[in-house]
Amino acid sequence: MSELRTLVDRAARAALPRLTEAESAVVRRELDELERGDYSGPLTESLRKLAAAVPERPHEDSARVLLRMHEIAGSGNYQSNLSSLAIVRACFELGLAPEDGPGAGAGAGTAVTPTGTGPAELIVGRGHIAPAFYAEHHVRGTFPFAPLATLHQGGLTGVIHRELGFTNTMRYSLGVGVAQAVSLAFELARRGEDRKVVCLSGDGELQEGVAFECLRFAHEAGLANLILVVDTNGKGIEPLPEPLSRDYLASYLGRVEETDGLDTAAVRGSLGELLAGPTSAALVCRTRKGDHSFKPTTSAASATAPKPARAPDPARGPDPAPAPAKVSFATTSGAVLAAHRERTGREPAVFTADMAARFGLRGHVPYTNTGLAETLSLGLTLALPEDTLKVVATDAMYYMDSLSMLTEATTSVRRLLVLAGRSWGAWGGAHNATNLLGRILHTRVYEPVTKAEYAACVERLEQHPDVTHVVSAVDAKFDPPAFDCSAGLDGGVWVTPPGPGQPERAVVTFGYASVLVAEANREAGIPHLHCAALDPEFDSATLALLAGCRRLLTVEYNGVDGGFGERLRAKYLLPARVHGVRRDIANCVHAEQLRRHGMSPDQLRDLLGGFAQAPADDAPGEGARAAAYA
């Protein structure tokens, strides 16, 4: 199957019930063409070819396309895309995004690779505005509709990627785009090439220290070929405390122009002028942005959501469209903190790098939004009184650029609670972040899955104020499980208890994986121990029981390297087979993410079924042990 068909066929068919009749007709034609035609070339070439083969367009306006993409997806960063749409259109009009389709110059791999075409190189640092480019490509005739209908639903990613025609790939944190642009500008200058680099950035991401390092270096290295276009909407996820400082930009980029960022002609005019100029410069584009995350509202849905083109086909199985939202477990953080404050009378000082919504802080506890600056968030705890509960809240992966400052805090500060969001969604993230946090001096990591466990983590910090408590706050929606180890947070609790005597095999799970495994284990009924601690301390009876198993399996929805299972092997020499995440997190929705890492319900059922039936009489010798590890 061609790369493009593999990407979109299943997801586009699943999306059909959510499409208008016109959209549905186009998608069907595209899928048919994709099945019949030769689409063996690279993805970008196939996209152009398919767009040409099926010239019908259900919508003429890219803003409308953007809205429909997000309505169909049911999630995403619609407003961020909309905020940049005029800038994106100006890039097209200036030839910065190739007219003949996405990524004429793109190739394999993810390193930044200049195209050498057009008036300048374009680096898109606003990682999640890929949809704006796709929408614009679509109405210009160089991008089919079917992939657009798969956004965030197992097909098209919303994040900038070279495979989809960009010069750069975005993967982790904001701020990387500016580094990519400066790296490229420095390299072009070194080669003596008289060619500029345009970097599309946002006023939110410029709050990060790395962006400063890059702009400072560009200035000090005398680069005259960097044009920083700033989508200045005054918002990260939350409103910025103060507008982006133009004086700051001027101090490192020299020339700073300002324009109406919602007016394509104005952006095109200003940017064109700067491209023709002899120096580096910043173009501040004044834009507007609504809510960061797209949420289908009742009124919006009734106003814009189309009737299904036809009834869902039961043969396709359950409709993967988003179910009415349970809340993400991470959003219960605010309530837990509020309850703790009430119980102890201890006023928390909460710092968040723009993630109050994710942790449900508003209305529960006061907090200071530090902007997109994790190192600062940790730094702000350094001089607070000993009695204050210090809470820092951001995504686990964002701490990876702050582990030294975190160590400073874990070493010098008492009563430090680090909330480390665990995103398994569209933006991606580093699968090893939690393990890295667990390697920092004076820390203990927990991944609670019930409110009681979460509260027990905060209570444990109250008892052990010298140890920084890291809560891996799972960004997934699940029903409260029946098991809970809040009474013994450092040990384990049996989800499926073993019968009398020594069981032959057992499965030990960490945090959120316990929820997944409990569900998948209903049939197999293997003795199942749940732990909330990344590094549990087993009592001797439990340890003897685990050590006595002929076969032992650990499951964690977490990086294997240095994780839960490996710690049990290293600490207790338990010959466990370790099941966990071995690849990096990709940009896709939760259900797709589970599948990618072997954690979907059917995959886990298979794993447990196989584990229950494998012969147990080959007691693990050294050889078997090493093999079981891999």
Place this chain on the structure above:
Amino acid sequence: MSELRTLVDRAARAALPRLTEAESAVVRRELDELERGDYSGPLTESLRKLAAAVPERPHEDSARVLLRMHEIAGSGNYQSNLSSLAIVRACFELGLAPEDGPGAGAGAGTAVTPTGTGPAELIVGRGHIAPAFYAEHHVRGTFPFAPLATLHQGGLTGVIHRELGFTNTMRYSLGVGVAQAVSLAFELARRGEDRKVVCLSGDGELQEGVAFECLRFAHEAGLANLILVVDTNGKGIEPLPEPLSRDYLASYLGRVEETDGLDTAAVRGSLGELLAGPTSAALVCRTRKGDHSFKPTTSAASATAPKPARAPDPARGPDPAPAPAKVSFATTSGAVLAAHRERTGREPAVFTADMAARFGLRGHVPYTNTGLAETLSLGLTLALPEDTLKVVATDAMYYMDSLSMLTEATTSVRRLLVLAGRSWGAWGGAHNATNLLGRILHTRVYEPVTKAEYAACVERLEQHPDVTHVVSAVDAKFDPPAFDCSAGLDGGVWVTPPGPGQPERAVVTFGYASVLVAEANREAGIPHLHCAALDPEFDSATLALLAGCRRLLTVEYNGVDGGFGERLRAKYLLPARVHGVRRDIANCVHAEQLRRHGMSPDQLRDLLGGFAQAPADDAPGEGARAAAYA
């Protein structure tokens, strides 16, 4: 023994041969007084008391005291201290450093704790200028001479620490001081206290992104109580590419004044005015700095070094004064890179965060000094051509604030060589940094100890360009060992081979620890396997041999948590007892550092002797295994 006596007695006596007669006389009187008197109070109180009890001063001028401290120590950051001396004197004159002695308000712990005394709080962000404060205290009568004679030699640390009377403690990276100051200013403002925070910083440290995040936040939070004093000597370790941007400072601090930083009266006048003012401000102090690290030169030595007061006392054992310097192994990096370039014709692109000297780059390979900005250094590799060898060179611990950007690079860039300096010296460092680097996606970590092993690491990258190679570049001086596993970098090589048949016990060591253990094992003669890889791959014969040992010991001069020994336990379930670093790195010289972590020659001899003699007939069961781990 009193805390002060414990700190200085041994080291001060060892320093006696390097003192002038006048100095020696004072130190002897102080040591006598310390032995006789009641010095049971906290360190700062004892210092004041001793200084008062022995009022003689061998030098009247604190600049002269500073020079003598560094001549006696034989190392340190003399020029950095000298650069700030007038600023420090101005702080004394303004009452920012308490006249009645160091740290009247200091207490236990290392969190920033405001004194509440004097006209403002003083945070010293230039971490290594503690000696300038001590020297000034000394001539003002509030600090004895004996501790000054122990600087960097097992007594006094040169780094800011609350135990020695500062409001803050410096531990890890530069940039922390600005965070501490902003945290304190924010907290004072929150409490409604009308009190300013003075932060002594340097133009080098302001190159780091975290300092930007802090100043940006101070501005956006509307702080009016932060006075940033910048020692502006135009140098980090190397000259800055461009002077500190005053416009940048003005964009976030509003008011920027400039003064002659070598003129105490000028600094006092300007700083006093800013302290009385209603707003936050920066004071740019123009200063001068020579070579970053103090090196005793022949001419300087002959000009200033005093004759020993008397002949060294053989009963005290070998004189711990610095021996004529062998070169640090890390400084051979430049030559290795040059040889690789010659062999392959591949031009390297080398980025260093101000550490060219440490890696011996100059004269061997061209490099770009990025200033004190590690995240940027990694970011600059993102857009380089695939064929280019990308080299980033800084201290292992400094990568801890750049692991996300590093992951970006290890995931997207080919031919990436990360040089991670391993400092076990006066500045301290994080003992777990190498292990964290080893947990990053697509990396392999090696700690070579011979030139051939170092070259093999770079050659291995040539063969495996998709895997980032991290070289833990040891900052220690040692004779080239006779063993070498350059022929099989991922396995091990026997330093002391086992006899025929299965040995009863063996010791497996990693990198630099192999050098230490080889020396200590001469008497015990235990079979000893050396590995250069943090995560070795043993062939089945070696693995069977190790697994067959009744007792196994691993030694690494590296953090235990997630390190070499634990990886062998996790990967191969080898029931090894793990000897390594379990506490954080302190600020002291190499020999003292070794002792602190149980790695000094006599400690290792004891360890190996005990290991060789312990009964081997208790085959490690599960219980023994767990016990052996701890």
